[in-house]
Amino acid sequence: MKGLKNGKIITKDEVLDNKVLLFDKEIIEIIDQEEIDRYDRVELMDVKGNYISPGFLDLHIHGIKGYDTMDGNYEAVSSISNIISKKGVTSFLPTTMTMDQESIYKSLDVIKDSIKKNIQGATILGAHLEGPFINEKYKGAQNVDYIQEPNYKFIEDYLDVIKMITLAPEIKQSYEFMDRIKDENIVLSIGHSNAKYEEALEAINKGISHATHTFNAMSSFHHREPGVVGAVFNSDITCDIIADKFHVHPDNFDLLLKIKGRDKISLITDSMRAGCMKNGIYELGGQKTTIKNGSVRLDDGTLAGSILTLNLALKNFKDYSGLDLMEAVKLVSLNPAKVLGINDSKGSIEIGKDADITLFNDDIDIKATIVEGEIVYNNL
Template sequence: MKKIYGLINGKIIHDYSIIENKVLIFNEKIIDILDLQEIDRYKNIDLIDVKGKFISPGFIDIHIHGAGGSDIMDGTIESITNISNTIAKTGVTGFLPTTMTMDRYTIYKALNIVRQATYLDIQGAKVLGVHMEGPFINEKYKGAQNAKYILKPDFDFIKEYLDIIKIITLAPEMDEGYKFLQKMKDYSNITLSIGHSNATYDEAKKAIKSGIKHATHLFNAMTPMHHRDPGIVGAVFNSNITCELIADKIHVHPAIFQLLIDIKGVENLVLITDSMRAGCMKEGIYELGGQKVIVKSGSARLENNTLAGSILTLNKAVKNILENTNIKLHEVIKLVTQNPAKVIGIDKNKGSLNIGKDADITIFDEDLNIYFTVVEGKIVFNKL
């Protein structure tokens, strides 16, 4: 018989409000939300007192390269398992391991390992598929990607991995005649995202009409907004596509956070970490995509001072948005739960605490410190 748990004395973050004085009942799925005196209807229930903390849907990171000293491009189950266990302690219950622009063999090795990991019980955050960031990018906005391995968008390059790819970041101006975008219309389960791109405003708008549905780490590694040349940022503002934000206050000034929410709305924004292997680690020298990275003063940079991903965690990103905007906690939580689930088409099963959905649960205090993480009913982190 499946073990049934009940979370008591918590503040439950539901779709449009925060519910108090209720019990959240779950096993692999969310079973019920009810009054304490009603729990007698469930026999042999394990009650867990969360002591006034917030009970939230599990966080979903759709753009993360690594953490805990490991990187997806290591191409090993051990690295993915380490990342999974590391980020579970930050409230993440599901993630998209994100690739880099490297040689074909290394990318395929990483994709094969991610595919393998989706079938394994790796005891931490669940691998939900893969985010391919590159090699279909523009050298001018390559950021910390390796220009040596940049390719034009090519369906043959990805055709063996359509089952696990959830997002592809690309520079649409590199797609001659938008043939790749046209071909990908047959694969609606894959979200095409504009990023690492030198597209003009008009090119970006045309790409959005041709199938781009998302923007990778908005503002970073793309043509900026200028009043005479609106660029990709202007095209994103002037459309209904979703967009990612690295809310570490380094990649994007915190004064932009409220402006972005005002323009795009809560429903179209997704917080990501873009974390590299130094996430949750000490300062020092690390590696990203075969390049040396110096982690110091809260940022990760190449030797030429280019930002190289981040060392942000999703719980910290939530806190940064809370402290720098006027939106409420239950709205901010959507940026790391419902919204990313919708972007990758898994919102029927994940992203909220609605009855019948997967029991992906995160418990945190008012400072966003994580105390408890549940992945599909399994407790993977507990310091209550």
């Protein structure tokens, strides 16, 4: 059994001082520090006053530090897992791009195989299929040459690994597609969509339960045509947002919070291979991108994913939304776990849940990361 002492434990309801968190593969107990002598053979780690938080979960990440999910090899996926664990992430969905079918399948095969392996980093929960079932008008940095109508045959051999699909529901065959997979354990998310307000609401009634990078790559809100953004605002679905201050004006963080509520929002990175890299030219989905002044763009100026890390997303959202730290942490832990329906085992520090734990300081700099009871990063 292991224990963490001298830290501030962030639970769902409060921040606890002068406690010890006991865990093995799962959370065992939270006890008073004076009680530790009653327990034998506890490997105690002094966390030196840092916060003890539930581990972070990223629903949408393409790559980081030179690696991308679409590289289609184990080195890329395992390296992404290892690198993002140093940013507090304990589990994630490697995310594909709109590319040729062979490349997408190759990446999905690698993700499926990697789940079975003991990677020394964040847990791979499955894949997020971003495209190819999207609208050309809001393709963003996706490759228009490979956009196609939704079809069940395209994904039928990967139902066990795909956990989320971003799609444009106004595209022909979308409703048939959604109906076909409604009983699968797959989250359908509206994104890269030009749907009208009424179309988006109808899609929500037919199975869309989430929205991908809200505000970005979707029909915007207008007082005479509320668009996808209006449908997100005026429905009960969950949503995520890229809180890098480039994709969305930071004053909109608080606006979204007031409209959707603190339980309906998750933070994502949408990071691509240029994440944690210096200024220069990089590739995304077979397209040239350039990092300059903190953002990454195509040659035409289109934002192309991000170079955001989840700990920075948390800091940005907290700073601009007015949420206290305990509530803000839920946007990178409990809320995304709820989106995937795995909040019975992940997302908060509770007895019996997986020991996915992130330690950070007041600036949300990551000090250590623990995945299912194993320390995968330690900078205390």
